[in-house]
Amino acid sequence: xxxxxLLHAIPYCRHLGARGEVKDGVLTLVMPFAPHLIGNMTIxxxxxxxxxxxxxxxxxxxxxxxxxxxxxxxxxxxxIDYLRTAWKASRAAASPSRAxxxxxxxxxxxxxxxxxxxxxxxxxx
Amino acid sequence: MSDAPQNWLDQADHLMQQxxxxxxxxxxxxxxxxxxxxxxxxxxxxLIGDPDTGVVHGGVVSGLLDHTSGMAVxxxxxxxxxxxxxxxxxxxxxxxxxxxxxxxxxxxxxxTHEIAFVRGAAFHGDADDPIAICTATFMLIHPARSVR
Numbered sequence: 420x421x422x423x424x425l426l427h428a429i430p431y432c433r434h435l436g437a438r439g440e441v442k443d444g445v446l447t448l449v450m451p452f453a454p455h456l457i458g459n460m461t462i463x464x465x466x467x468x469x470x471x472x473x474x475x476x477x478x479x480x481x482x483x484x485x486x487x488x489x490x491x492x493x494x495x496x497x498x499i500d501y502l503r504t505a506w507k508a509s510r511a512a513a514s515p516s517r518a519x520x521x522x523x524x525x526x527x528x529x530x531x532x533x534x535x536x537x538x539x540x541x542x543x544x
Numbered sequence: 545m546s547d548a549p550q551n552w553l554d555q556a557d558h559l560m561q562q563x564x565x566x567x568x569x570x571x572x573x574x575x576x577x578x579x580x581x582x583x584x585x586x587x588x589x590x591l592i593g594d595p596d597t598g599v600v601h602g603g604v605v606s607g608l609l610d611h612t613s614g615m616a617v618x619x620x621x622x623x624x625x626x627x628x629x630x631x632x633x634x635x636x637x638x639x640x641x642x643x644x645x646x647x648x649x650x651x652x653x654x655x656t657h658e659i660a661f662v663r664g665a666a667f668h669g670d671a672d673d674p675i676a677i678c679t680a681t682f683m684l685i686h687p688a689r690s691v692r
Contacts, residue, residue, distance in 0.1 A: 429593055429594075430593075432601075433590070471603055471634075472607055475601075476603060491594050496634060497602070497633070498632070
């Protein structure tokens with residue numbers, strides 16, 4: 420299954436509004452800013468749980484895509500470092516840094532444009 | 545310490561309902577106090593992470609644990625103050641059971657001038673049989689400092 424279809428098949432992904440884009444062999448999740456994802460009304464900023472969800476999904480989707488496994492991979496643990504407030508459309512990409520009995524992911528998540536990449540708002544490992 | 549400063553916690557459930565992400569999960573606050581915070585999210589079709597099994601997405605569990613951990617910090621504060629998650633580690637122990645509500649419980653173990661340390665767990669009925677456990681730290685954002 421291609422990543423876009425795989426992500427669209429996940430109800431919670433549709434709730435997040437996250438979709439997959441493949442460019443030059445890299446899968447990136449793109450999640451537009453949406454009012455129902457806000458965690459802090461005064462900024463307003465995306466909820467930390469939304470960013471955690473996006474990062475985790477990026478890791479799952481990347482693994483599912485690379486391994487073509489039957490069924491989705493199950494995360495064992497995740498560790499999120501929040502680096503700054505997320506208040507616009509967010510992107511996340513993951514790459515397995517070690518493959519074997521276990522995988523570790525180092526995705527990045529942030530608002531980026533090609534001309535002016537901004538620092539990531541969170542990282543996962 | 546008087547009881548008065550805790551009164552603002554009476555508004556906590558209302559505040560949670562007004563947080564759009566939590567409202568989208570249909571999350572409700574069960575308890576918030578200096579001792580602990582407890583929240584609940586009912587099973588919902590839009591929360592499914594694995595369409596083959598109907599198991600809720602891990603991100604729902606981490607989102608609920610993040611929020612509940614933050615509530616546990618708020619429960620320790622004398623007055624409301626903005627806080628931000630610095631880091632969050634989740635260990636998934638078992639898949640959530642499709643159809644069942646998820647309860648999250650968190651305790652703020654230590655609070656300093658600027659940092660709060662929290663541990664929590666998500667489970668169905670039995671806290672000793674967790675779906676996931678978490679460790680989190682939060683930054684306390686002092687208004688006087690935030691304007692500089």
